[in-house]
Amino acid sequence: MNATGVFAPRAWSGGTSDSMSVFKACDIRGRYGSELTVGFARALGRAVGAELPGQPVVVGGDVRPSTAALKAALCEGLVRSGCRVKDLGIVPTPAFYFALRALGARGGVMVTGSHNPPGDNGFKISLGPWPITEEALAALARRIADADFVKGLGTQESVEIVDRYEVDLLGRFSRLPRALQVVVDAGNGCYSQIAPRVLRALGCDVVELFCEPDGRFPNRDPNPAVAANLTLLCETVVAAGADVGVAYDGDGDRVVFVDERGRVVESDRGIVLFARHLLRDGSGEVVHDIKCSSVVPEEVRRAGGTPVMEKSGHAFIKTTLLRRGAVLGGEISGHFFFGELGGDDGLYATLLMLHVIVEAGCGLAALVDTAPRYPITPDxxxxxxxxxxxxxxxxxxxxxxxxxxxxxxxxxxxxxxxxxxxxxxxxxxxxxxxxxxxxxxxxxxxxxxxxxxxxxxxxxxxxx
Structure with a gap:
């Protein structure tokens, strides 16, 4: 601990020479206990607080065991910087972004390891209306390294946001004209209780799979973009005779679909189905990441839209979506971004996909098979x-x-x-x-x- 009373980098980096390696292109992520500690979280709170002095700051966290300690230290650092902290408790990342809008907060921090293994954790940071930039993340790293903080007397209060988030979601969709059976694989993550509840309110028959919150992720890896992690979901969809299966990552901003035949739907094809639906009444732009199949831009043009290619990464896709006023954005990782929301939301994507299926009058498998498929390698x-x-x-x-x-x-x-x-x-x-x-x-x-x-x-x- 240095003279300012906060942890210097050596205290939270474990003495490694690459202590700033936790700062990624779009967020902060690393191994809890070595790369990420409560000392680092406290210093990060001070750094964010220095960027948002005296401002309301929204803080949420995922279900990982390490999140509680990291979030408490983060909030301490924010309060010591004079921020007015709105503590959301455990929420999915899309509910965190909803809270930023609903509460009129200037910034926020979501404590989450996202789709990473259970021993990891991280921080998704918002410093304004636009996604954080690599330059802004680098500035936070410098503040921490130099202990360049401010002092203040802030406040902290608990705020319930999940009910408002659910009401907002359901208000954007009509009740399904016919019930669909949906197998929900929440992967023991943040949507474990929320997704089944919202889907039942929409009129779905829900079969729950791994819908007990447990940040150790005992049943499957929290990354649904790896098809091998969805074997049981695929089998359950077929055995139950369900219309569709959905799988979420640990914090709920990624979703992967499984059709009624038990096939994992590649996110490229998910983008195509959403694009056709959203472009059916007019033109618009669709942002896709550089790794997507050529099928995406081809089908967007065929639907009357304009494809826009962007580099892979949440902040890059979201920034381009907002800057260009696009109707849709997507990554092969399972992130789907919507102009209506100004961002991504795994549960919103689920509700929209159900309406796509019902309005098409056929099964998801038939819809998916209308999109061409070219030979493509993985990374x-x-x-x-x-x-x-x-x-x-x-x-x-x-x-x-x-x-x-x-x-x-x-x-x-x-x-x-x-x-x-x-x-x-x-x-x-x-x-x-x-x-x-x-x-x-x-x-x-x-x-x-x-x-x-x-x-x-x-x-x-x-x-x-």
Missing amino acids: IRLPCPPGEAKAIIQKLIAAFADAPGCEISTLDGVRIAWPDGWALVRPSVTESLITMRFEAHTPERLADIRQTVVASSAGLARRT
Whole structure:
């Protein structure tokens, strides 16, 4: 502890040389007890408080065992900086964002490890109406490192927001004209009690799976974007004869759907179904992340919309959605953003998908099968020091800059696109890795694109 009475970085970093590694591109995340401690949380509260002196600040937390201690220390730091803390208790992240709007707060912090393993935790931070930037996160890190804080006498009060959040959600949708059976896999996360309750109020027959809050996540990994984590959900949907299955991540801002045949619906196709629905009465823009299948922009154009490609990451997609006034945004990770909300919400996405199914007059499986499917690889992750990753990307840019018939994008790493496929090579922002992803209209073309790109860089060729 330093002379100001707060924990200096050494106290909360465990003495590591990369103590600022918990600051990611869009949020803060790390291992509880080593990378993230109550000392760090207290210092973060002081840093956020210095950015929002005397302002009302909303604070929420997820169900992880470490969240209570981290949230208490965070609130202490905010109060010591003169902030008026509105403590929401345990809430899903979408309810936290709802509270920011409903309570008129200037900023807020959600204590959550999101989809990370149970031993991790983190902080999602809002310092105003726009998503936080990498520069703002870096400024908070500097404040903590330099103990550049302010002093004040703030307040803290508990605020109930979940009831208001549920009422707001249900007010945006009519009751379903026919009951659908929905299997809800809450993964023991923040939506464990809320999602079944809201869906029943909409008129659904709900089958609950892992709907007891437990931040140890004893039944499955909290990341629903990994299909292997949804095996039991898929089996339950088929066994129950349900219309649809839904799975949420630990804090509820991601959702993945399972059709009545027990198939996990790729988020690319979820974006397509939402886009068709939201564009049925007019034009609009749809923001999608750079890793999405080409099916997304093709189907958005076919529906009368304009696709907008953005780099992967919650803050990047949300910022572009807000800045452009888009009707929809989506990532392959299971984040769906809606212009009506100004952000993402896993439960809102669920309610909308149920209306999409009912209005179509057919099952989700039939809807999904109307979207084309091209051969595509998952992320191919290769160990690579950051300096070498940068050199590889520059080499690829030079190699394909004047190549006939292809387009180059450097939005995130390098994306090389042909009329019948594309390649994406990008450095990891959190690890010493370079990742590759390929798609083409045929398996043969996919293999050809992959071979062509890898052969164009000796650095890549050595690693594959």
